[in-house]
Amino acid sequence: xxxxxxxxxxxxxxxxxxxxxxxxxxxxxxxxxxxxxxxxxxxxxxxxxxxxxxxxxxxxxxxxxxxxxxxxxxxxxxxxxxxxxxxxxxxxxxxxxxxxxxxxxxxxxxxxxxxxxxxxxxxxxxxxxxxxxxxxxxxxxxxxxxxxxxxxxxxxxxxxxxxxxxxxxxxxxxxxxxxxxxxxxxxxxxxxxxxxxxxxxxxxxxxxxxxxxxxxxxxxxxxxxxxxxxxxxxxxxxxxxxxxxxxxxxxxxxxxxxxxxxxxxxxxxxxxxxxxxxxxxxxxxxxxxxxxxxxxxxxxxxxxxxxxxxxxxxxxxxxxxxxxxxxxxxxxxxxxxxxxxxxxxxxxxxxxxxxxxxxxx
Amino acid sequence: xxxxxxxxxxxxxxxxxxxxxxxxxxxxxxxxxxxxxxxxxxxxxxxxxxxxxxxxxxxxxxxxxxxxxxxxxxxxxxxxxxxxxxxxxxxxxxxxxxxxxxxxxxxxxxxxxxxxxxxxxxxxxxxxxxxxxxxxxxxxxxxxxxxxxxxxxxxxxxxxxxxxxxxxxxxxxxxxxxxxxxxxxxxxxxxxxxxxxxxxxxxxxxxxxxxxxxxxxxxxxxxxxxxxxxxxxxxxxxxxxxxxxxxxxxxxxxxxx
Ligand SMILES: Nc1ncnc2c1ncn2[C@@H]1O[C@H](COP(=O)(O)OP(=O)(O)OP(=O)(O)O)[C@@H](O)[C@H]1O
Ligand SMILES: [Mg+2]
Numbered sequence: 001x002x003x004x005x006x007x008x009x010x011x012x013x014x015x016x017x018x019x020x021x022x023x024x025x026x027x028x029x030x031x032x033x034x035x036x037x038x039x040x041x042x043x044x045x046x047x048x049x050x051x052x053x054x055x056x057x058x059x060x061x062x063x064x065x066x067x068x069x070x071x072x073x074x075x076x077x078x079x080x081x082x083x084x085x086x087x088x089x090x091x092x093x094x095x096x097x098x099x100x101x102x103x104x105x106x107x108x109x110x111x112x113x114x115x116x117x118x119x120x121x122x123x124x125x126x127x128x129x130x131x132x133x134x135x136x137x138x139x140x141x142x143x144x145x146x147x148x149x150x151x152x153x154x155x156x157x158x159x160x161x162x163x164x165x166x167x168x169x170x171x172x173x174x175x176x177x178x179x180x181x182x183x184x185x186x187x188x189x190x191x192x193x194x195x196x197x198x199x200x201x202x203x204x205x206x207x208x209x210x211x212x213x214x215x216x217x218x219x220x221x222x223x224x225x226x227x228x229x230x231x232x233x234x235x236x237x238x239x240x241x242x243x244x245x246x247x248x249x250x251x252x253x254x255x256x257x258x259x260x261x262x263x264x265x266x267x268x269x270x271x272x273x274x275x276x277x278x279x280x281x282x283x284x285x286x287x288x289x290x291x292x293x294x295x296x297x298x299x300x301x302x303x304x305x306x307x308x309x310x311x312x313x314x315x316x317x318x319x320x321x322x323x324x325x326x327x328x329x330x331x332x333x334x335x336x337x338x339x340x341x342x343x344x345x346x347x348x349x350x351x352x353x354x355x356x357x358x359x360x361x
Numbered sequence: 362x363x364x365x366x367x368x369x370x371x372x373x374x375x376x377x378x379x380x381x382x383x384x385x386x387x388x389x390x391x392x393x394x395x396x397x398x399x400x401x402x403x404x405x406x407x408x409x410x411x412x413x414x415x416x417x418x419x420x421x422x423x424x425x426x427x428x429x430x431x432x433x434x435x436x437x438x439x440x441x442x443x444x445x446x447x448x449x450x451x452x453x454x455x456x457x458x459x460x461x462x463x464x465x466x467x468x469x470x471x472x473x474x475x476x477x478x479x480x481x482x483x484x485x486x487x488x489x490x491x492x493x494x495x496x497x498x499x500x501x502x503x504x505x506x507x508x509x510x511x512x513x514x515x516x517x518x519x520x521x522x523x524x525x526x527x528x529x530x531x532x533x534x535x536x537x538x539x540x541x542x543x544x545x546x547x548x549x550x551x552x553x554x555x556x557x558x559x560x561x562x563x564x565x566x567x568x569x570x571x572x573x574x575x576x577x578x579x580x581x582x583x584x585x586x587x588x589x590x591x592x593x594x595x596x597x598x599x600x601x602x603x604x605x606x607x608x609x610x611x612x613x614x615x616x617x618x
Contacts, residue, residue: 054516054520056516056519075519076516076519076520077519077520077521077522077523077524079520080522081520082520083516083517083520085513085516085517087511087513089511089513089514089516089517090517091514091517091518091532092536093535093536102518102521102523102531103521103522103523106521106522106523106524106527107522150521151520151521154521154522
C-alpha cells in the first residue's frame with residue numbers, strides 16, 4: 001500500500017485580512033514525499049498558510065502549484081488533499097467505519113473495495129476493533145487516528161495536518177509522532193504539518209519552515225536550523241541558546257570576535273569587520289577550565305540559577321559583560337554547584353555559529 | 362415560587378378546564394350542569410361530513426404550507442449562514458419580518474394579491490399564505506441549529522471531496538434535522554390554528570377547521586364545537602410534546618461536538 005506524492009510550490013504568497021498583513025511573500029518548495037513542518041509562535045500565520053494550501057482561504061497575491069499546475073483558486077473538493085483538523089472534525093452521526101468510508105463513497109468506489117480499503121487503513125492506524133463505534137465513544141488519541149485514516153484512505157497526493165497532536169497528553173503525543181512517521185514512510189505521501197511544538201517538529205520533519213509574523217524566517221533540515229540559524233529569532237525559538245553580541249575585527253590569524261567581555265579568533269567567520277552575533281548552544285559549553293573540557297575559550301562566572309532534570313542540570317550563569325549564559329552539565333560530570341558560587345566555563349570555538357551565515361564557523 | 366407557578370397554571374388551564382367537560386355532555390346544550398356523561402358528540406363529529414371535510418382541509422393546507430415553509434425557510438437559513446456578517450443581519454431581519462406584520466394587514470394584502478391572480482378560494486392561496494407565516498419559523502429554528510454546527514465539519518467533508526449538495530445531504534442535514542423538525546412543527550401548528558388570513562381566503566369548499574368552528578359558533582351552540590376544540594387542543598399538545606422531546610434529543614449532539 002503506497003500512495004502518490006505531489007510536489008508543492010508555494011510562490012510569493014501574500015495574504016491580507018483587511019489592513020492586517022497575515023502572510024508576506026511566502027515561498028516554499030516542498031518535494032515529493034517530503035515531511036515538512038510549519039513551525040512558529042501563535043499568530044505567525046501557520047494555519048492561514050495551511051488553509052490556503054487546502055483551498056479554504058483565498059490569497060491576496062502569489063500562487064500555489066501542485067506538480068507545476070496552478071491550483072491557487074481550485075475549490076477544496078477538487079484538490080484531493082487529505083486534511084486533519086486541529087479538533088479532528090469527525091462526523092458525530094457516523095460510525096468510525098462510515099467516517100473513514102466517507103471520501104470513498106463520495107467518489108463512488110464499489111462497496112467491496114470500500115470495505116477492503118477502510119479495513120486496510122483501520123489496520124494501519126490500529127483501530128480495527130472499533131469500526132462500529134461513534135466518535136463520541138473514542139478517546140482523543142483514537143479520534144485523532146480516525147481523522148488520519150479518513151484523510152488518507154483516498155490516497156491523496158498531499159496530507160495537511162493542523163496541530164494534529166495539540167489536544168493530546170505528552171506521552172500519547174510521543175507515540176503518535178512515531179506512528180505518524182511510520183505511516184509517512186510506508187505511504188510516501190507528501191506531508192505538511194503545522195505545530196508550535198518545536199520538539200514535535202524536530203522529531204518528525206525532513207525539513208522545517210520557521211514562521212514569524214507572516215514571514216518564513218528559515219527553511220531547512222532540523223539539524224541545519226539548530227546548528228546554523230539564519231536569524232536570532234530562529235536561534236532563540238529552536239531550543240536554548242547563548243547569543244554573544246559583539247564585533248568582528250581583523251586579527252593576526254584572521255577575523256577576531258570581541259564582545260561580552262570575551263575576545264577570541266573565529267577563523268571561519270567569512271568577514272573580518274562589523275557587528276556580529278555568535279551563538280553557542282548550552283550543551284556545547286561546559287563547566288571547568290578549557291584544558292579539562294576540550295574547549296578553547298574560558299571565563300569565570302557566577303551561578304545565578306540551576307535547574308535539575310535528572311540526566312543533566314541547566315546552570316544559568318552571569319559574568320561581567322554577559323548577563324546570561326546557559327550551560328548544561330551532565331549528571332556525574334562534576335559536583336553540583338551552589339547558587340552564588342564562582343565557576344569556570346569553557347567552550348570550543350568550532351561549535352560557535354555566526355547567526356545569518358550559511359556555513360559553520 | 363410555587364405560588365407563581367400555580368398562578369400561571371391556573372391562568373392558562375382554568376378556562377380550558379371549565380369548557381372541556383362540556384364535550385362529554387349527555388344533553389344538547391353548551392351549558393352546565395351536565396346532563397349525564399356521554400361520548401355521543403364525538404360520534405356526531407365523526408359522522409358529520411362538513412366537519413370531516415374541514416378537518417381534511419386543515420390537514421391538506423397545513424401539510425402543504427409546512428412543506429413549502431420548510432423549503433423556503435430552510436434555503437433562506439442556509440443562504441444567510443453563508444453570507445457575511447452584515448448581509449446576514451439584513452437577511453435575518455428580512456426573513457423574519459412576516460412575523461412582525463399584523464395578520465389583518467397581511468390578510469388584506471394577500472386577499473387583493475390573490476384576487477388579481479384569480480387564486481382566491483383555492484387551496485393554493487391558503488398554502489402560500491400560511492407558508493409565508495411558517496417560513497420565518499422554519500428559518501429561525503434551522504438557522505439556530507446551523508449556527509450550532511462547527512464549520513469544520515462541512516470543511517472536512519469538502520476536503521474529502523464532497524460536493525456542496527453532497528455535504529448538505531450527508532453532513533449538514535442529518536446534524537440539523539432537529540432544527541428542521543422543530544420548524545416544521547411550528548409551521549404546522551401555526552397553519553392549523555390560523556384564523557384571520559384563512560377567513561379572507563377560504564371558499565366554502567376550502568374551509569379549514571378554525572373557520573368551520575367560527576361559523577358553527579354563530580349557527581348553533583352544540584357540544585360538537587367543544588369536541589372539535591378539544592381535538593385541536595390535543596393535537597397541538599401532542600406536537601408540543603414532540604417538540605420538547607426533540608429539544609432533549611438535540612442537546613447531546615450540540616454538546617459533544
Ligand atoms: N479571518 C481572519 N480575519 C482576520 N485576521 C485573521 C483571520 N484569520 C487569522 N487572522 C490573523 O492572522 C494571523 C495569523 O493567524 P493564524 O491562525 O494563521 O496563526 P497560527 O500561526 O496558526 O497561530 P496558532 O499557533 O495560534 O494557531 C493572526 O494574527 C490572526 O489574528
Ligand atoms: Mg493555528
